[in-house]
Each structure stands twice: as C-alpha cells, then as structure tokens.
C-alpha cells in the first residue's frame with residue numbers, strides 16, 4: 001500500500017517547506033525595552049566602523065542624541081537597525097538621532113557577527 005506512505009511524505013515535505021519559508025534572511029533584531037542596568041552615558045556618541053567590528057560595540061546615549069558612525073576599515077560595511085539603515089559604504093559617515101528610549105541592536109548586513117547595540121536612556125538619568 002504505497003499510496004498512504006507517499007501522502008505522508010508529501011505532507012512532511014510541505015511542512016518542511018513552510019518552516020523554511022518562515023525563517024527569512026536574518027536581519028537586525030527589533031528594538032526593545034532597556035535593561036535595568038544601563039549607563040552611564042558615553043561622552044562621545046561616535047562609533048567606528050572597522051573590519052569587521054563596531055567600536056565600541058555598545059553605546060549609551062540620552063534620548064535625542066545624534067549617533068555618528070565613522071567608516072575606518074578597508075572593506076565596505078553598512079549599519080542596519082530597527083528604523084535606521086545606512087548605505088553600503090567604504091568611507092564616510094552615517095548619523096541617526098534616537099528619539100525614543102530603548103535598546104537598538106544593529107548589524108552590518110554584509111558580515112555575520114558584526115553587531116552593535118545603542119542603548120537610548122531617558123533624559124536626565
């Protein structure tokens with residue numbers, strides 16, 4: 001009785017395809033609430049974009065702060081987060097002003113593992 005076995009195989013294949021389709025390309029995670037122990041604010045809201053690391057990879061700023069990423073590496077990179085995305089650049093700068101408190105993870109979409117986080121804390125903390 002091969003027919004039922006074939007049906008089961010088709011069903012399993014369909015389920016597998018659905019699972020794969022649900023996992024799109026991995027992008028930056030969505031912004032989220034702040035953890036409890038963030039701070040103090042970094043004096044210089046600037047991040048160097050190097051090969052293949054953001055330095056510093058964690059930055060703490062007050063809400064309303066303009067963060068500047070400065071390309072310093074030899075390879076091309078970008079900055080891609082929830083609500084902000086640079087062009088793919090080899091040099092130059094990208095800026096983004098964070099108007100809402102929260103945790104903003106971002107990545108270079110070209111280099112897996114090249115990740116950073118901006119923590120945006122309320123004014124006066």
Ligand SMILES: [Cu+2]
Nearest residue numbers: 077108110111
């Ligand atoms: Cu990169």
